[in-house]
Amino acid sequence: MIARLVLLACLLVMPRWVLALEIQSVKSDSGIEIWLVEDHVNPIVSVAFGFKGGSGYDPVGKEGIAQLTSGLLDEGAGDVDSQNFQKRLTDRGIDLSFSADLDDFTGRTRFLRDDRDEAAQLLRLALSAPRFDEEPVERIRNSQLVDIAEGETDPDTIAGRQMEELMLNGHPYSRPSNGTKTSVMSITADDLKQFVRQRFVRSRLFVSVVGDVSPAEAKAFVDQAFGALPQDAALASVPPIAPSKAGRTRLVDFPVPQAIVQFAEPGIPRADPNFFPAYLVNYVLGGGGFSARLMEEVREKRGLVYGIGTDLWTFDAGGLIAGQFQTDPGKVAQAIDIVRTEWRRMATEGPTQAELDDAKTYLLGYYPRNFTNTMDTAQLLRGLQIEHLGIDYVTRRQKEIAAVTIDDARRAAKRLFDAAQLTFIVVGPADQIKLPDAEVVKAPAQN
Amino acid sequence: MAKSIMTRPAARAAGLLLGAALALAVPRSVQADIFEAHEFTLPNGLDVVVVPNHLSPVVVQAVVYKAGAADGLPGKNGIAHFLEHLMFKGTKTLAQGQFSKEVDRRGGTDNAYTSQDVTVFHQQIAKEHLGLIMKMEADRMVNLRLTDAIVLPERDVILQERGERIDNEPGSRLGEALDAILYRNHPYRLPVIGWRHEMETYTTEDALAFYKRFYEPNNVVLVIGGDVTTEEVRTLAEKYFAPIPKGATVTRQRLQEPPPSAPRRVALSDERVRQPYLIRSYLAPSFRTAKGNEGYALTVLSEILTGGTAGRLYRRMVIEQKSALGIDTGYDGGPYDTGRFTFYATPRQGGDLAAVEQAIDLQIAALLKDGVTDQEVADAKRRLQISAVKSRDSVSGPVFMVAEALGKGRTLADVQAWPERIGAVTAADVLAAAAQILKPENSATGTLLPKPAQEAAQP
Numbered sequence: 001m002i003a004r005l006v007l008l009a010c011l012l013v014m015p016r017w018v019l020a021l022e023i024q025s026v027k028s029d030s031g032i033e034i035w036l037v038e039d040h041v042n043p044i045v046s047v048a049f050g051f052k053g054g055s056g057y058d059p060v061g062k063e064g065i066a067q068l069t070s071g072l073l074d075e076g077a078g079d080v081d082s083q084n085f086q087k088r089l090t091d092r093g094i095d096l097s098f099s100a101d102l103d104d105f106t107g108r109t110r111f112l113r114d115d116r117d118e119a120a121q122l123l124r125l126a127l128s129a130p131r132f133d134e135e136p137v138e139r140i141r142n143s144q145l146v147d148i149a150e151g152e153t154d155p156d157t158i159a160g161r162q163m164e165e166l167m168l169n170g171h172p173y174s175r176p177s178n179g180t181k182t183s184v185m186s187i188t189a190d191d192l193k194q195f196v197r198q199r200f201v202r203s204r205l206f207v208s209v210v211g212d213v214s215p216a217e218a219k220a221f222v223d224q225a226f227g228a229l230p231q232d233a234a235l236a237s238v239p240p241i242a243p244s245k246a247g248r249t250r251l252v253d254f255p256v257p258q259a260i261v262q263f264a265e266p267g268i269p270r271a272d273p274n275f276f277p278a279y280l281v282n283y284v285l286g287g288g289g290f291s292a293r294l295m296e297e298v299r300e301k302r303g304l305v306y307g308i309g310t311d312l313w314t315f316d317a318g319g320l321i322a323g324q325f326q327t328d329p330g331k332v333a334q335a336i337d338i339v340r341t342e343w344r345r346m347a348t349e350g351p352t353q354a355e356l357d358d359a360k361t362y363l364l365g366y367y368p369r370n371f372t373n374t375m376d377t378a379q380l381l382r383g384l385q386i387e388h389l390g391i392d393y394v395t396r397r398q399k400e401i402a403a404v405t406i407d408d409a410r411r412a413a414k415r416l417f418d419a420a421q422l423t424f425i426v427v428g429p430a431d432q433i434k435l436p437d438a439e440v441v442k443a444p445a446q447n
Numbered sequence: 448m449a450k451s452i453m454t455r456p457a458a459r460a461a462g463l464l465l466g467a468a469l470a471l472a473v474p475r476s477v478q479a480d481i482f483e484a485h486e487f488t489l490p491n492g493l494d495v496v497v498v499p500n501h502l503s504p505v506v507v508q509a510v511v512y513k514a515g516a517a518d519g520l521p522g523k524n525g526i527a528h529f530l531e532h533l534m535f536k537g538t539k540t541l542a543q544g545q546f547s548k549e550v551d552r553r554g555g556t557d558n559a560y561t562s563q564d565v566t567v568f569h570q571q572i573a574k575e576h577l578g579l580i581m582k583m584e585a586d587r588m589v590n591l592r593l594t595d596a597i598v599l600p601e602r603d604v605i606l607q608e609r610g611e612r613i614d615n616e617p618g619s620r621l622g623e624a625l626d627a628i629l630y631r632n633h634p635y636r637l638p639v640i641g642w643r644h645e646m647e648t649y650t651t652e653d654a655l656a657f658y659k660r661f662y663e664p665n666n667v668v669l670v671i672g673g674d675v676t677t678e679e680v681r682t683l684a685e686k687y688f689a690p691i692p693k694g695a696t697v698t699r700q701r702l703q704e705p706p707p708s709a710p711r712r713v714a715l716s717d718e719r720v721r722q723p724y725l726i727r728s729y730l731a732p733s734f735r736t737a738k739g740n741e742g743y744a745l746t747v748l749s750e751i752l753t754g755g756t757a758g759r760l761y762r763r764m765v766i767e768q769k770s771a772l773g774i775d776t777g778y779d780g781g782p783y784d785t786g787r788f789t790f791y792a793t794p795r796q797g798g799d800l801a802a803v804e805q806a807i808d809l810q811i812a813a814l815l816k817d818g819v820t821d822q823e824v825a826d827a828k829r830r831l832q833i834s835a836v837k838s839r840d841s842v843s844g845p846v847f848m849v850a851e852a853l854g855k856g857r858t859l860a861d862v863q864a865w866p867e868r869i870g871a872v873t874a875a876d877v878l879a880a881a882a883q884i885l886k887p888e889n890s891a892t893g894t895l896l897p898k899p900a901q902e903a904a905q906p
Contacts, residue, residue, distance in 0.1 A: 039502065041500075041501065041502055042836070042839050042840050043836070044836070044837060044839075044840045046840075082766075083757070083762065083766065086757050087757045090754065090757045090830060091757075091826065091829075091830070092833070093829075093830055093833030093834060093837065095837075110837065110840075112833065112836065112837075135766065139765065139766070139769075139772075142772055142795060142796055143772060143773070145796060146721070146722045146772065146793075146796055149721035149722065149796075150721045150722055152721065153718070153719035153720070153721055154719070155615070211840075255718070256615050256719075257610055257614045257615055258607070258610035258611055258614060258615045288551065289547070289551065290535075290544060290547040290548065290551070291547070291548050291551040291552070296544070299604055300543075300544060300600070301600065302600060302603075303599075303600035303601065303602070303603025303604045303607070304603070304607070305604070305607055306604055306605075306607040306608040306610075306611050306612075307611075326607070326610065326611045326615070327607060327610075328607070328610065357552075358548070358551065358552040361552050361553060361554065362551050362552055362553075362554050363554070364554060365552075365553045365554015365555065365572075365573055366554040366555075366556075367554070368503050368504055368505055368554075368573060369503070369505055369554070369556075369571055371502070371503045372502055372503045372505055372571075372673075372841065372842040372843070373502060373840045373841045373842065374502075374840050375840070
């Protein structure tokens with residue numbers, strides 16, 4: 001059995017698809033680096049791009065500006081107004097969208113290969129000359145205000161906000177990424193224009209192109225779409241997070257039939273040299289779905305939840321280990337107890353050799369499934385660029401995972417998992433939830 | 448509004464969500480000349496479709512049982528979904544939970560979902576493991592082992608699932624209430640997951656009875672997609688599925704809808720609602736039940752009304768009149784029996800639901816009076832056909848489209864002819880279909896409203 005597993009792992013380390021997936025690094029005529037995969041199966045091209053600097057970098061008082069901008073770039077640019085911009089996209093079936101996470105502002109576009117000029121032209125306009133006309137700005141602002149209002153009564157959002165407050169000690173990441181009513185109302189067209197000038201610069205740009213294009217066509221597209229952007233602009237960096245180790249439990253009294261529980265403790269950034277051992281240990285504890293201990297103990301054996309899982313959250317400024325589940329109010333205390341017990345067991349014993357082997361073969365075998373369509377492939381490559389993981393990552397990753405030993409995994413478990421540091425947020429009806437040590441608060445009114 | 452419930456929580460169900468989302472747009476993506484699907488039938492009646500796609504050395508399997516919640520006995524309609532969960536609990540040769548662990552440790556994923564008409568089990572994995580997942584699916588088609596010790600904790604799980612998906616979500620509770628009045632007789636009026644008081648009574652015997660009645664090879668469509676050839680699939684299907692003996696003929700026996708008589712309404716208020724909205728569904732023929740090309744005409748109609756933000760309702764109600772914050776429509780022609788055509792609208796913040804509803808009524812009246820232009824039809828058809836080309840850029844998407852369509856009584860030829868049939872729709876077809884469907888007596892309207900929090904009791 002052991003021999004079989006070792007053989008399997010060896011086969012998975014360098015499967016054939018690695019050879020098939022040729023990632024080229026090419027430079028456009030104006031000097032922009034592009035990661036390119038040619039795939040001529042369908043007449044389709046996907047482009048994924050991003051700029052370092054997401055909603056975690058929003059100016060104080062203008063929280064929500066990255067997100068608002070992401071909704072407005074396809075609402076009119078240059079001399080094309082909102083309706084005509086949308087019409088030009090839909091007439092050719094060009095998908096174009098933008099989004100902001102804490103660290104990065106990203107975008108993606110997918111189109112038929114014959115429409116690359118039109119797609120490049122619209123993208124260039126969106127990034128370099130968005131109009132921010134009053135009608136679309138008010139319409140999209142209105143949508144964002146509705147999202148904020150809905151968050152006030154959404155138990156997941158309430159739990160997430162409380163967790164940020166307890167864990168992140170006022171760090172810029174702990175601000176709501178869609179802003180507050182006050183901050184979003186205060187954003188002007190000038191603020192939006194300044195955001196665009198400051199953020200969309202070539203020094204912080206990452207681009208990948210996948211699909212039915214030649215290197216020359218990809219270069220031409222990228223120069224047309226991004227060549228007009230300024231080279232650089234100042235952007236203050238975000239300080240490292242210093243997550244709380246206090247291990248508190250807070251119960252937010254809120255009238256929902258089923259309670260929401262989130263839990264977290266300090267984690268590690270993606271750049272940590274022990275990232276893979278930690279990732280594998282988390283897979284065994286809570287990241288591996290039905291192969292994970294938490295799902296087995298809390299759902300399969302006891303029927304306490306529909307789902308439970310944990311993740312390593314990695315940001316430029318640090319990391320967290322976080323998890324969540326929902327259950328009946330009367331079962332919250334029992335489920336939390338099991339989570340703590342499993343957390344302690346993992347810290348003291350680590351995974352078994354068999355669990356580690358299964359986690360490794362999962363992670364090794366999983367990777368090709370990231371490349372089953374052009375947009376997933378493009379977005380994965382963009383992620384590797386933004387994280388500075390290198391163009392050889394796709395093969396290096398396999399070797400590094402295969403090399404993790406049981407001792408590496410046990411060390412990572414001991415270092416990272418500490419039940420005493422786990423903070424729990426419970427949102428539910430307080431009178432039905434028996435947590436004697438919890439600090440009980442009312443759901444806060446926001447504005 | 449895709450109606451399906453799955454075994455696993457959403458975090459691990461990206462592929463499935465795609466499948467569920469496609470339920471509304473099943474045929475939206477298929478083009479005959481490049482789709483290259485092949486179909487054959489085993490002697491035991493099991494229908495096999497292969498959809499080759501060589502983007503990555505990965506395969507996708509979907510096993511579709513042509514039985515869903517609407518095929519359950521009265522009081523037991525959630526059994527289809529409960530059984531779906533229990534299918535992961537082991538067989539004569541596989542321990543409880545081992546199915547998923549075998550897939551996981553090879554880097555695959557597996558999941559399942561249940562809708563009113565079908566129960567679908569699916570996996571995605573590196574191509575060299577196709578034989579294994581086919582073998583395990585064939586095994587649980589006949590060898591499922593259930594005991595109360597296994598079944599009863601899982602009943603708690605589905606109750607938690609109901610709490611999470613429906614009881615905790617005002618919008619889901621409105622959807623459930625709307626289904627219950629849109630359909631007055633057909634079991635589509637009942638929730639796929641079941642009513643809580645009935646779920647609490649489900650037994651091992653209930654699940655096994657459903658299994659025995661419907662889980663027969665002659666009631667299954669097996670769809671395999673990805674980096675594989677028809678001959679490879681044929682060899683494996685003959686090895687693993689062909690030995691299963693043919694079962695009794697399975698028929699769907701369902702109560703059908705009476706002729707329409709009056710519009711229905713339901714309003715749900717909840718303290719947690721911050722953004723009111725309105726859903727109005729009209730009963731409509733499905734692709735399978737439609738006479739002529741009504742289903743295709745309704746697909747084009749929806750694209751004209753709200754396809755992208757250039758659709759006429761979005762332009763008029765959101766941008767010009769500013770009566771709505773959002774407006775969408777969808778034609779669900781997928782069901783085995785009666786489908787629906789639905790409008791969704793949210794008013795501007797502080798806006799008035801009655802005003803939005805009136806605006807929709809005026810747009811419908813204008814549509815029925817003036818019809819649609821040839822230009823609108825041509826633009827909508829072109830957009831739909833581009834989306835068909837783009838849908839080929841996926842390994843799992845085409846598999847779920849075929850699985851959904853064939854599981855719900857359509858043929859592979861129907862699926863493959865989709866672009867052609869969309870291409871044949873005329874402005875007159877669109878108007879005729881709209882006039883046939885958009886009648887008040889076909890409709891049920893649901894509104895989601897805020898409710899002021901009750902004032903705290905004074906001491």
